[in-house]
Amino acid sequence: MGTGSAASVVQTRALHKRFGRIAALKGIDLDVPAGSVFGIIGPNGAGKTTLMRLLLDLLRPSSGEIAVLGVDPRSGGPDLRRRIGFLPGDLFMAERVSGQELLRCFSRISGPVKPGTVRALAERLELDLGRPVRALSKGNRQKLGLIQAFMHQPPLLILDEPTSGLDPLVQQEFLALVREASSNGQTVLLSSHVLSEIEEAADTVAILRSGTVVSAASTAAIRASAGRRVRIGTTVTEAPALVERLGRVPGLVLLQVGADPVASGATSINARFDGEMPDLITALAGQRLLDLVVQEPDLEEAVLRFYGPEAGAGTGDGGAG
Amino acid sequence: MSRLPLFTRSLAGSWRPLLGWAAGILAVLSLYLPLYPSLAGQDFQDLLQSLPSELISALGYDQLTTGAGYTQSTFFGLIGFVLFTIAAVSWGTRAIAGDEESGTLELVLAHAVSRVQLVLERSAAIAARLLLLGLFTGLAVLVFNRPAQLGLVPSHVWAGCAALIGLALLTAFVALAAGAFSGRRVWALAAAVAVAVGGYALNAVANQNPDLDYLHSWTPYYWAFGAGPLSNGADWAGLTALYGTSTLLVLLAAFALNRRDIGT
Numbered sequence: 169m170g171t172g173s174a175a176s177v178v179q180t181r182a183l184h185k186r187f188g189r190i191a192a193l194k195g196i197d198l199d200v201p202a203g204s205v206f207g208i209i210g211p212n213g214a215g216k217t218t219l220m221r222l223l224l225d226l227l228r229p230s231s232g233e234i235a236v237l238g239v240d241p242r243s244g245g246p247d248l249r250r251r252i253g254f255l256p257g258d259l260f261m262a263e264r265v266s267g268q269e270l271l272r273c274f275s276r277i278s279g280p281v282k283p284g285t286v287r288a289l290a291e292r293l294e295l296d297l298g299r300p301v302r303a304l305s306k307g308n309r310q311k312l313g314l315i316q317a318f319m320h321q322p323p324l325l326i327l328d329e330p331t332s333g334l335d336p337l338v339q340q341e342f343l344a345l346v347r348e349a350s351s352n353g354q355t356v357l358l359s360s361h362v363l364s365e366i367e368e369a370a371d372t373v374a375i376l377r378s379g380t381v382v383s384a385a386s387t388a389a390i391r392a393s394a395g396r397r398v399r400i401g402t403t404v405t406e407a408p409a410l411v412e413r414l415g416r417v418p419g420l421v422l423l424q425v426g427a428d429p430v431a432s433g434a435t436s437i438n439a440r441f442d443g444e445m446p447d448l449i450t451a452l453a454g455q456r457l458l459d460l461v462v463q464e465p466d467l468e469e470a471v472l473r474f475y476g477p478e479a480g481a482g483t484g485d486g487g488a489g
Numbered sequence: 490m491s492r493l494p495l496f497t498r499s500l501a502g503s504w505r506p507l508l509g510w511a512a513g514i515l516a517v518l519s520l521y522l523p524l525y526p527s528l529a530g531q532d533f534q535d536l537l538q539s540l541p542s543e544l545i546s547a548l549g550y551d552q553l554t555t556g557a558g559y560t561q562s563t564f565f566g567l568i569g570f571v572l573f574t575i576a577a578v579s580w581g582t583r584a585i586a587g588d589e590e591s592g593t594l595e596l597v598l599a600h601a602v603s604r605v606q607l608v609l610e611r612s613a614a615i616a617a618r619l620l621l622l623g624l625f626t627g628l629a630v631l632v633f634n635r636p637a638q639l640g641l642v643p644s645h646v647w648a649g650c651a652a653l654i655g656l657a658l659l660t661a662f663v664a665l666a667a668g669a670f671s672g673r674r675v676w677a678l679a680a681a682v683a684v685a686v687g688g689y690a691l692n693a694v695a696n697q698n699p700d701l702d703y704l705h706s707w708t709p710y711y712w713a714f715g716a717g718p719l720s721n722g723a724d725w726a727g728l729t730a731l732y733g734t735s736t737l738l739v740l741l742a743a744f745a746l747n748r749r750d751i752g753t
Contacts, residue, residue: 187753224599226751250601260592264502276494278601316596 176235177202177324177355178223183232185218185379192218194379195232200357200372205350207370207387208359214376216359217257220328223357224254237324250278253317257328257359259309263302267312270301274316281319289315292341306333318345325349327358343369395421395442400452401428401459407435410455417451419443434458495597495607499584499614507618510576511625514569518626521563522633529554529638547693556639557719560630565649566714569626570689573619573657578681580618581661584611585746586668586677595752608669608743615661623654641719648723652713655731659709660685662738669742672752684709709734 178200185193193215200206221227225241275281293311310333331339346369374384421440428434552558588594627650634641663684668677688710695704705711716724
């Protein structure tokens with residue numbers, strides 16, 4: 169590409185990918201700094217997987233430019249892919265062989281792998297490598313996928329939905345692996361639609377929606393832009409007046425007003441608030457409140473706002489809280 | 490790092506099925522070949538006389554009363570052809586299209602291997618397997634040669650095996666190439682079966698009438714067995730056509746896989 173700065177491990181410019189009439193990526197400009205842990209988040213179908221597969225030359229761009237470790241994936245070939253560890257989002261591996269056998273084959277292709285690395289990784293993730301792949305659960309297959317991506321300590325790790333199917337303890341171990349990789353100077357690019365894992369691991373986040381990057385910023389900056397979630401409980405009779413007062417508070421967006429699911433005779437008001445705190449307190453002063461909850465800004469909250477108009481606002485969408 | 494990692498992997502995973510195929514071939518050979526002495530007599534000759542001549546030529550039974558003709562008609566041209574074709578079609582279909590549809594191709598190609606290398610190594614693995622089956626077939630036929638009074642010339646047996654392997658190789662690589670173009674198992678399967686069955690049928694039709702003789706040059710089945718390798722020895726022109734086309738198909742597969750998206 170020529171213009172690619174040495175500090176960017178992955179760089180795309182005006183990257184488009186069409187499948188027939190469907191435009192999967194509509195002009196992606198991305199810079200993944202060397203040594204960073206870079207998260208790509210977006211709903212299913214946003215183009216995360218397509219983007220990653222383009223970086224590995226599994227797909228070819230319709231137009232635009234890509235540089236991975238300074239090389240166009242199309243011309244980089246096997247030498248480039250030897251320097252990448254990839255975990256596919258849809259992980260399928262040969263069924264009949266054992267984990268050990270499969271990893272041996274991959275290390276023959278993409279090695280060298282330092283002796284003992286595979287065993288150490290398998291022990292950390294608690295995976296039995298002797299069992300045939302077909303006998304492994306989804307979570308254990310995912311572990312095998314992680315091992316084949318990490319084992320040759322590539323300068324770049326591209327992990328598509330890496331924690332899917334992993335139980336919380338193994339997720340913690342995975343996060344530790346990512347941190348270690350990062351402190352070794354490896355760059356990690358990971359995607360998810362589950363934000364909590366990005367929040368803990370990534371220092372920079374790009375939000376992908378319908379084939380475009382909606383926002384790319386540091387995790388801290390996104391968090392700062394996020395509104396607080398406010399929940400107010402009041403009596404049914406008081407509710408209309410309170411709702412009206414709240415409507416005049418700058419920066420407060422009412423999301424939902426309805427019967428409290430737990431306390432009978434009570435009304436629950438849900439709102440997002442990114443205004444000045446004294447304004448809210450003034451509005452609530454002297455009101456007959458049954459309950460007041462103000463939650464810390466959540467990255468998840470910030471991201472959901474990019475996904476769609478007030479997506480996830482319903483009370484049933486507890487994951488957003 | 491070893492050379493040919495995919496070739497090695499592919500062969501390592503296939504020794505068990507290979508033993509199965511060998512057992513099947515041996516079973517068929519031991520069923521048919523020992524019957525020859527009892528069929529070579531006058532009674533059988535009379536039976537053949539009573540069959541419609543079109544049927545005789547369609548089945549290639551014209552020379553059933555020589556050892557070579559019998560071995561050709563029962564095994565090489567019929568059951569052996571079917572067994573080798575089934576093996577070839579299944580291996581050729583799985584090599585690319587099958588792995589792509591099952592999703593395993595994606596992870597392999599994300600590693601440090603080029604698509605051309607993948608096609609070449611996997612075709613080599615198919616060729617190696619068919620070669621092993623062919624060698625086994627040749628040895629088995631030679632073991633039966635004397636006890637079954639077939640009177641086969643050993644070099645002609647190997648010529649027949651080379652033709653059978655070449656025919657299967659061509660079929661396998663049709664599946665491989667169709668899979669490399671389409672990524673779809675059903676296309677790979679359909680293309681290979683069309684070539685194998687179509688070739689056999691076209692040959693049978695062309696046998697019926699000297700006016701249709703020109704059709705022979707379009708059928709791989711005739712390239713393999715038209716010159717009667719078991720009776721007359723190696724048909725170098727036919728073998729060149731089989732192995733040459735097979736090589737072209739592999740190159741075509743490599744070209745096709747190299748220029749498209751994987752797993753879409």
